[in-house]
Amino acid sequence: MAVTDAQKAAAEQVIQAIKCVSSPRKKRVLADLFLDLVDKETWADYYQVIPQPRSLNGISEKLQADSYTDPLEVHEDLSLVFWNALYYNEPASQIYKDAETLKNAFENEWRARTVLPVPSRTSPPPTSAQKVHGQLANQQQTLVTPVPPVALAPPVNSAAQQPLTLTGTPSAAPAVGSPAPPPQASASNQPSSPPRMSSPDMDVDVGGTPEPESMGVDDMARDGESDLVVQQLERGLPRWEGLGDFGWLKEKEGSEDRQSELVLAIKGHKDAIGNRYAAALEAMPEETNIPYLSFSTPLSLKLIESRARANAYASNKVFDKEVAQLFEKARRWHEPGSDVYGHVLLLQRLYQALTSPTPPSGPPYVSSTNFASLRAGPGTARPLHSSSDSEKLPAVTTFRVSSKDRTFVDEVTYRGWSIKLADWLHLSNPDDPSKPIIAQVFKCYVSDEPSKKGQPGVTACWYYRPEQTFHPAQRQFWENEVFKTSHFADHPVEDIIEKIACQFTARHIRGRPRPPSWCLGWPLYVCDSRYNDRERIFVKIKNWNSCVPEEVRKSADFMPIYPFERMVFPRRFGSPFLKGTRVRGPGGIGESIGRAEGERIEGGGTGRKRTRKPGAPTDISGPSKGLYVGVGPANVSGATPQPIVYTPQPGSGQPRTEDRSVVTAAGGAAVLGTNADMEKLSAETARHFDRDPETNEVLWFAAPPLNVAGKPAPRYSLQYLHWLATKRKRADDGDSMEVDGEERAERGRSLVNRTAAETVEKLLMEMGE
Missing domain, CATH: 1.20.920.10 (Bromodomain-like)
Known part of the structure; x- marks a missing residue:
């Protein structure tokens, strides 16, 4: 038309x-x-x-x-x-x-x-x-990588889905990037993938996981083939079925008026300087086209408000579910960690506080903890039994699960979520709503305290984000990496933002969790180390069993995975404090010590001195002080590269020098695995570099030389030059005390070079004669 x-x-x-x-x-x-x-x-x-x-x-x-x-x-x-x-x-x-x-x-x-x-x-x-x-x-994918969907994940609607464990049986699908078989080839002649590595038990430390801090790049991009492996797997994963029919608001008198009041409370909430947080909800379009949402119908705050005013909701449950879906949509729409994302989470916590058994007084609604139940969050809170009053930090957490005044239960339900033991959650952060607390549930309970009688809650172990730790500037982090701590805290269900998932590296590099542990669209984190915030120590986890609730240890049902075609490592990033944007702490750039789990700390637990086994890799997580590493003659002669350990003989009087080779500084050959390419240094190349005068090894330095002017050569003083000229003059005049007369004078001249004027004068005299 x-x-x-x-x-x-x-x-x-x-x-x-x-x-x-x-x-x-x-x-x-x-x-x-x-x-x-x-x-x-x-x-x-x-x-x-x-x-x-x-x-x-x-x-x-x-x-x-x-x-x-x-x-x-x-x-x-x-x-x-x-x-x-x-x-x-x-x-x-x-x-x-x-x-x-x-x-x-x-x-x-x-x-x-x-x-x-x-x-x-x-x-x-x-x-x-x-x-x-x-x-x-x-x-291209059809021609180059003909991977059947069943090779990566079972059909979504299969009758029985057993937890999948990685086995050593070769897959029938060709490896990613392998050429397709000719049309006339039979199925039995098709090339198969190399055998997959078996999925390790949780208490086994799997080699080949490089230390993030050993990398020297700000952002190492993952290769396209690895991205393709992840995409192929995710295309076959089942979608989230959405929130359940439990844990919603119940009918009360005046429900219709209450619905409008709740919408107006969300819509009108402002910060201290008058900014409306509801603008983060109003900025979203009404149409719902965000991937992996649990619903596809149009939804907006304006639409919910008009329905509430018109009494169009059949029940409080229907109203409550639509509000929860609105917050779900907003969490996926805005970038995690941004200010508007924090506004969404604060409004969600405000709504959950208003609908709780003990709502805040107002309007206007004001809270010094962003409506969270705790007084402080990760990096700010300290344990309840801490005796250090100088820290001036709120005592919130414990080092163990408490059993006082509560009855433990198998699960708690809240707004469509079923929370069970070992589930991972986003919890409301009282310090910064844009960085929700990452935690794992260790107990579900119903309170027996008189003031909270019958109210459900969870005891969860906190995990810290990189920006909530103190670490050296050169440390590298996995993408979405978090760190296990020893902080446990009790949270009422109103603190729950959403369910998430966190994998330990041994499984994260091999696949993705199966539902209901994780669904597409949910936040997914990876953990490789513990973090002691008091001593500022990073400890690489080797015993994964010690990190999860005792009830699920060694359980085959705990977070089974859909396996990748091959191992896929996450990307690495530098410190969030070095990205050029203002990042809120409470962590920062500072000293820390990284070590392997089980290493003994000397000095009363200060973490400043540590005892290493002979030949153990040197930790480089601390600041570099004149670091240089050597590549020995093995690299020049053509033999297999080996790290050089400088260990003077006992009694030699020389101080012990730590192993500072390139391989050891990166964590050792076992840690690097296939993630590093080591090539031999030819003699033709090595001859262009300086060598150590004692060991004859090629010297490698941690940084280029400083652009400093060289020290000038020493010069004679004016007094010395005057004395030298006077001596020559006296020798020419015969005023010296020589025994042999002119012979002595000539010998003195041979020891002291004549000046240019003297040479010319003598030459003219000779020509005149």
């Missing part, structure tokens, strides 16, 4: 509205980079990747020239502007985030004008890079 004048005007209004969208503080206009096409000379590859480049000004010009025959063509071109940006740019880049914001604004503006037709799809257009390259990728 032709574009009418009214539709043309409405489309122009949409474009103008997009051009007016600005950043939250109105410091810049987001559409500036989308007004014109990308420069072909500067970004030539853009036109090779993007099939249909589009710009806002170009679309406006075509609209003015009546070049469109259908208003949906305008919609497709406008959507391509942002789909192209989302495909070409990295998800963490600012232009990617701007494109997401503008795309949502565009969809909202288009729907707000009834004269414009409603598009039939919300997915990328057929001419978009997502569709074009997606089809090519699928064709």
